[in-house]
Amino acid sequence: MSQTEVTAGLLVIGDEILSGRTKDLNIAATAEFCTDLGIALTEVRVVPDIEDMIVEAVNALRARYRYVFTTGGIGPTHDDITADAIAKAFEVALPINDQARAMLEARWKETGTEVTNARLRMARIPQGADLIVNAVSAAPGFRIGNVYVMAGVPVIMKAMLEAIAPTLEGGRKVESRTVSAGVGEGALGDPLAEIQSRYDDVKIGSYPQMGHTHILTHLVLRSSDLTRLDAATAEVQALVDGLHAKKNITLPKEPY
Amino acid sequence: MSQTEVTAGLLVIGDEILSGRTKDLNIAATAEFCTDLGIALTEVRVVPDIEDMIVEAVNALRARYRYVFTTGGIGPTHDDITADAIAKAFEVALPINDQARAMLEARWKETGTEVTNARLRMARIPQGADLIVNAVSAAPGFRIGNVYVMAGVPVIMKAMLEAIAPTLEGGRKVESRTVSAGVGEGALGDPLAEIQSRYDDVKIGSYPQMGHTHILTHLVLRSSDLTRLDAATAEVQALVDGLHAKKNITLPKEPY
Numbered sequence: 276m277s278q279t280e281v282t283a284g285l286l287v288i289g290d291e292i293l294s295g296r297t298k299d300l301n302i303a304a305t306a307e308f309c310t311d312l313g314i315a316l317t318e319v320r321v322v323p324d325i326e327d328m329i330v331e332a333v334n335a336l337r338a339r340y341r342y343v344f345t346t347g348g349i350g351p352t353h354d355d356i357t358a359d360a361i362a363k364a365f366e367v368a369l370p371i372n373d374q375a376r377a378m379l380e381a382r383w384k385e386t387g388t389e390v391t392n393a394r395l396r397m398a399r400i401p402q403g404a405d406l407i408v409n410a411v412s413a414a415p416g417f418r419i420g421n422v423y424v425m426a427g428v429p430v431i432m433k434a435m436l437e438a439i440a441p442t443l444e445g446g447r448k449v450e451s452r453t454v455s456a457g458v459g460e461g462a463l464g465d466p467l468a469e470i471q472s473r474y475d476d477v478k479i480g481s482y483p484q485m486g487h488t489h490i491l492t493h494l495v496l497r498s499s500d501l502t503r504l505d506a507a508t509a510e511v512q513a514l515v516d517g518l519h520a521k522k523n524i525t526l527p528k529e530p531y
Numbered sequence: 532m533s534q535t536e537v538t539a540g541l542l543v544i545g546d547e548i549l550s551g552r553t554k555d556l557n558i559a560a561t562a563e564f565c566t567d568l569g570i571a572l573t574e575v576r577v578v579p580d581i582e583d584m585i586v587e588a589v590n591a592l593r594a595r596y597r598y599v600f601t602t603g604g605i606g607p608t609h610d611d612i613t614a615d616a617i618a619k620a621f622e623v624a625l626p627i628n629d630q631a632r633a634m635l636e637a638r639w640k641e642t643g644t645e646v647t648n649a650r651l652r653m654a655r656i657p658q659g660a661d662l663i664v665n666a667v668s669a670a671p672g673f674r675i676g677n678v679y680v681m682a683g684v685p686v687i688m689k690a691m692l693e694a695i696a697p698t699l700e701g702g703r704k705v706e707s708r709t710v711s712a713g714v715g716e717g718a719l720g721d722p723l724a725e726i727q728s729r730y731d732d733v734k735i736g737s738y739p740q741m742g743h744t745h746i747l748t749h750l751v752l753r754s755s756d757l758t759r760l761d762a763a764t765a766e767v768q769a770l771v772d773g774l775h776a777k778k779n780i781t782l783p784k785e786p787y
Contacts, residue, residue: 291736293572295562296751302558302577306551316549318584319577321558328574351716352737353724393720428739 280315281446284336287321288329288347288357289427300429301346308436311478311497313446314342324348329360337364337422342443344436347427349416351393357424358417362401365419372400375415382413408438410493411484434482437495451497452508456515457524459483459490463514467494470510476500477507489527536571537700540592543577544585544603544613545683556685557602564692568701569755570598580604585616593620593678598699600692603683605672607649613680614673618657621675628656631671638669664694707753708764712771713780715739715746719770723750726766732756733763745783 285305291297302319309316317340322328329348336343348357362369376398383390397414400406407416407423409431416425416435425435440451456463460481471479477498484491494511498504519525541561547553558575565572573596578584585604592599604613618625632654639646653670656662663672663679665687672681672691681691712719716737727735733754739747750767754760775781 287575290734291738291751292558293562293575294736294753295559295564295566295572296736297738298559299555302548303551303554306549308551310551316551317579319543319549319575321575323573350737350739351720353720353727354736388717391717391721393724394717396720 281313281342281444282315282317282340283309283342283344284340285316285319286329286332286336286343286345287319287427288324288345289321290323290354292321292347293323301427301432304429304433305344305346305436308433308440311447312440312443312449314443315446324354324356326356326360326363329357330364333361333364333422337420341421343422345422345424346432349397349414349424349426351391351396351414355396358396358399358401361419361422361424365401365403365422367402367419369399369401371395371398372404372406374406375400378406378408378413378415407435410434410438411482430482433480434493434495437480437482437497440497447499449497449499450501450504451495452504454494454496454508454511454515455526456492456494456518457490457526458492458515458518458522460492462518463492463494466514467511470507470514474498474503474507476503479507479511491526537569537598538571538573538596539565539598539600540596541572541575542585542588542592542599542601543575543683544580544601545577546579546610548577548603549579557683557688560685560689561600561602561692564689564696568696568699570699570701580610580612582612582616582619585613586620589617589620589678593676597677599678601678601680602688605653605670605680605682607647607652607670611652614652614655614657617675617678617680621657621659621678623658623675625655625657627651627654628660628662631656631662634662634664634669634671663691666690666694706755706757706760707751708760710750710752710764710767710771711782712748712750712774713746713782714748714771714774714778716748718774719748719750722770723767726763726770730754730759730763732759735763735767747782 292299306316320332322332348355358369379398400417401419404417404419409415411431411434423439425432460483477496480495482493496508548555562572576588578588604611614625635654656673657675660673660675665671667687667690679695681688716739733752736751738749752760752764
């Protein structure tokens, strides 16, 4: 690795990966993401839901690499201790974050979900951190220093990576476009695969949104070639417009 | 992790995993292997083909865990430097091993493969190491101290794990139970934490399943104490049954 390279470390957190109960998908996704952005993913560690081990790994990685990404352990159950460990690593408090709470409560209101102490754990954010938007299930990730704390569920992890992509200094300038569709992945899959097959220099990702009363899928396109990116985006938009017209769908105006 | 547990660390070596070009399969395979043997896989690291990083990671892991497994970097090309790094970590020489050379030459004779310097690299084994038989492609792995050096190709790695299995001291046999819930983690979090607090000898994990048309969460309990495991499982099942009754939920009969 050369001195000028932008480097990253990845920390995967969770007993379920180490027991074999869950097959990790986030290492490969993060590796591809970094490569696309011209960032050199240089080390990965997987640790259990043990606070001291998370703290030690985060501190080792953040001292060594330009960026650290973590995945896992930010859900509502007692074994979700990543936020606690990150707060400890940075020696800051872990209060309920008003903005995070508002994001969660807005989604819960829409779905009629009860506010429980377990759910409110997800609004605890280390002091001084910025939120990372989670369009899929509302519970946000966060950035503190050079550490980006994200979800373990692969589709949410990927959506969060897309959310932070524009803020990262990579070796390659990558832009992204989002097309919102009021139809599910089943209707989009085949025609989208056809478009992707003709644009191997554009990365097309599909992110179904959960917890709404209506179907919503965000299609995110990413490339370092703006001309190709805009051409592919126009094709995806035309595909979605066609499906909307056919099914008489109008997207709600509210932001997510 | 209790003091009596038999622990292991895994070191995955290879640029191709970190670039996303190759999807790792060995973490999941090793995790399952360890769980089956009652060994607690406690940490995984993935490092590139950089000697200093391999040496540092091997030394950190072998000091900390009963067993260290490594995978990758023992092939015939210039970037296969795992044997060199292990020899350096243990401060021993790396001569051509007569037994390893005989194994390779017997296979090469059979297949009419030319003996080249590149191929003979695979017979270099750290002084004092025992060989690990490779039934698949003949090139052996090796054990030195508590470190087991194996191939990166998944089918060979798995075969090598099977080869060393009888030589490993497993921990107590750990059993697991799964309770399926038709409710999300938000509803389960608080009462589950309460049960977990009374069973510190039973590990309770919560695994939300996505991509279904209905909500489904698998609760996995794991312990080496069958009596305690069954008692905790009964409590979790009662909790789930109560939530199902309250919300009038019936789980679909099909497997997931």
